[in-house]
Amino acid sequence: MLSQNERERYSRQILLFGEEGQERLKNATIFIAGAGGLGSPVSIYLAVAGVGRIILVDKDAVERTNLNRQILHYDRDIGRKKTASAEEKLRAINPDITVEVLDTTIDETNVHELVGNADGIVDAMDNFPTRYLLNRVALKMGIPLFHGAIRGLYGQATTVLPGKTACLRCVFPHPPPKEVFPVVGVTPGFIGMVQATEVVKYLVGTGELLANRLLLWDGERAVVEEIALERDPSCEVCGGKNQHGDAP
């Protein structure tokens, strides 16, 4: 049940989703991997939308070079753990939700415990090895992975639905080379909004997801393109099979 405060806070989106939709958001847990360029806008917008429980993981401390894009963190937070900075801001933005922060590195040994019983995983990482790990956990748990990545004025996003769509490894069998990537904050802002929109639609159960579709944002030309995806029958992670082990 929504409280009177909640009915008021979310009144404009209850017009869209109804109280039932709002309750679905309230009862959901979303795991956000990373409190950086993507994790900042994603977590802020999921918090204001009323996602009931947000788990945010990051291992880093705030650096001055983060501040052009990581809008959860302010100048005064330099040197502070990103998790502490994020927790403070998200709680201030919406005291009606639960925010849990985990100051750790996501790896093979802890990823299942960290994700817990989340309803979905937001990929706000900056590297493919951890993304592949999140992909495997999402497949195993049968929960969606909301992928996003950026570089410069370009970005990409897709939603992996285990058993239904191409997995992250089907789409990107090999990671691009590591680099210190150029970026202006508006790009993770844009892609983060695509991811957060996907999460809200998925939880409420409305609209059409980026399922088997890769959205490509070209900020240089202000063009959004889309590429159709399909499962790779030889994918080393999902083998192009659904949860029951059947070929699609």
Place this chain on the structure above:
Amino acid sequence: MKVTLRFFARFGELLGKNRVVDAPENTSLADIVRDAASQNGEGYGSIFDEQGKFRDYVILMRNGKRVSAAAAERTALSEGDEVAVFPPVAGG
């Protein structure tokens, strides 16, 4: 035959975003990309390795369908085909 080539993101910055190329019938997808990319050393090097093979992270599409690097060598293109070449990005 006329084929449209589309280079995305970093590839587009180095090689130009879109171009229509005139190539002999049955030219392979790989050869058309190789030929177009060879006009810019850095652009070529971002897509192909020292042996002239596609770098393993490069994504190739023909008319919106994914083509593997190996298949691209033997995929003969047809008039009006559209080829997209793009690099996944990894930042967050």
